[in-house]
Amino acid sequence: MQPLLYIIKRTLVNTIKNIIKKPLVLIGYTLGILFIIFILVLSFLDSSFNSYGSYDLFFSLIVTALFIYAYFTLKKGIDNGSSFFRLADVNIIFTSPIKSNNILVYGFLKQLTQIIFFSILAIMQVPNLRRFFSISQSGILIILIGFVLYMLTLPIISMIIYSYTSKKLNRRKIAKITLNLLFLAVLVNVVFSIISEQSLLEGFTMAMSNTFITYLPVIGWNGQIIAFAISKITPSFYIYLGLSVGSIFLLIMCLYRMEKDYYEDALVSTEFKESIISSKVKNGFFGIGSSTKIKSVSFTFTRSGAMTIFQRSYLELRKTGLLLFDKVTIMILVFVIVIRVVFYEGSILFVLLISVYILLLSSVNGRFTQELSKQYIFLIPVHNTSKLLAVTAMANFKNLFDGFLLFIVAGFLYKESIPLVIICALTYASFGAIYLYGEVLARKLFGTVHANALKVFLKLLLTIFILTPGFVLAIIVLINSQSYFNTVLILLSYNIFMATILLLISSTIFKYIELG
């Protein structure tokens, strides 16, 4: 184990040394930490926050999130397995004379450090949760514990399932069907419960917080742990904690006893993971991973110049099937319906704010970045602004599509006028444009920042800085006119103005390849 701990220790020391060596990076990290502390402190100081969500509702929402995450993780796990390792581990450690169980523990320790990054994202959502639930100060720690334990458990289950199913094709099919049936059963139960209770909220809460789900291993146990964030800690908390930690140990034992030779499973999933990482680095978040199926599509290029770039993006999206309607669209739509139906709260303006917030988080790495990993975009003899417009056109269309879909639903739910629905949809798309061109600018400004997390944080700060004047103007208009239409109109006008300026400033990114 000593050589493996050496890797972890040196990685940590060198990373800290690297940060200290670069004062700007150090300032960036310090600002990032202060920002998180600031929003947390602020959310706990402000006593005006509503805290009317019940324990059962909180548990139901948490468990639903855990179910959804488990479904996609296990589904991916059956196809590609799950890995704690990187290619360097496979090449160097797997071939070294170190016992495979020690390597497994090492992978597990590495996974812990990776979860810290996701935990920070989870912490940043606490102020939002506090809008609806009375989360105590120790509640943050409890949420983190439950979150980390859950994030550690699922990859091991994935590895076990993959290890078992990879031996026979038939097993994989059975596993997939079983997984789908299990989750379908939960869904059917929710639907029946809603029908019998004749209330979406009560039916959903009753179905998702029933005794069976409470005692359900992993999902139920971790859900219970997290739910203690809004209630007093009782001995049950420690029982669920013990069960969760115990199950991790049992699963590791099971994995080790079941298949001592897990290298092949880890290799397959590591290669898959590596392809996703390189796709993220090179192509941005929406890059085509090795598992993406490419459809055969007949297509003819009919335009020339910058429009061919747009046509090519369109062709790629058709081939990958990632056209307008995707996970982000579904996520935003579900969120709006949940806010309206579950909490009976808000207005179309509230929906606009929530949806542009989700859009901001989901556009952390934009689709356009894939263009910058290839030389063609820099070499095509077209004006830079036209290039940038063409490259981002598909993303802008998608935002417009999402905007209309979202606000037609929201307009129906809140019984708002058609002009307000239209202007909200356009404003949603204009926020998308700001994020898009803001990202290009951020790439120009912070392209050389070494750490991805810091780059993302600086980009978020820049975007907030760009958006703030628009929000200030909108608040002034709202106070004076009390009109949603005027408020959204001023936001739209400001966003169009800023997006145009950003477009003009950012378009020079194509001038020099090193800027990409």
Added chain:
Amino acid sequence: MLEVTTLTKKYGKVLAVDSISFTVNPGEIGVLLGPNGAGKSTTIKSIAGLLRFEGTISICELDNKSIDAKKVFGYVPETPALYDALTVYEHLVFIAKAYDLDEGWQEEADRLMSIFDLTDKKDKVGKDLSKGMCQKVSLCCALLIKPKVIMLDEPMIGLDPKAIKELKKILLQLKSDGCSVLISTHIIDSIEDLWDKVLILHKGKFAAVRTRSEVNKSHESIEQLFFNVTEEGE
């Protein structure tokens, strides 16, 4: 000695390697050739202990997945992946610890770094190295353990001419020290003056296994042999 007996590997219904057997004796340099998709990578990964397979693979008469076999086995993968935050020297320290190398490994590490022009880059971290540099570190890691069996997958790719020359010298030195060397490559010219035995894989089976004297007798170049056996029936 590296001994592979009836190695078979299936991916689902696809038979990637079909019951191949070969040996690379001590002091022998074997070259694994084959067109894309012939099964070379599968064979290499099986020997490196990264895949499950049918058949047996022994390194110095030990099961290739045993700890003792791994202690004498050096591997240079095709994609030289290093730890992003570990320096060149720290990679070598790790190898020394992991393989429990005897005192004096530092001198060997310094010698290898000097050969591959890495001395002035010993404090650079993995993520700051070029692909060629990563390949050199990967070679140093494999050579530091003074292996009795070494397997190199496309070892020349990314190396500068000086490093190629030095690597060839090292491989010949390993050969004279009694090490079994297996090289997998597509660049036939790069191993022309090194090999003792050529193993040509095609569609998961050996299309030809020849020693240098056999090839010399047939007055055929290794390249001609490759095309003859891989293009037969196509």
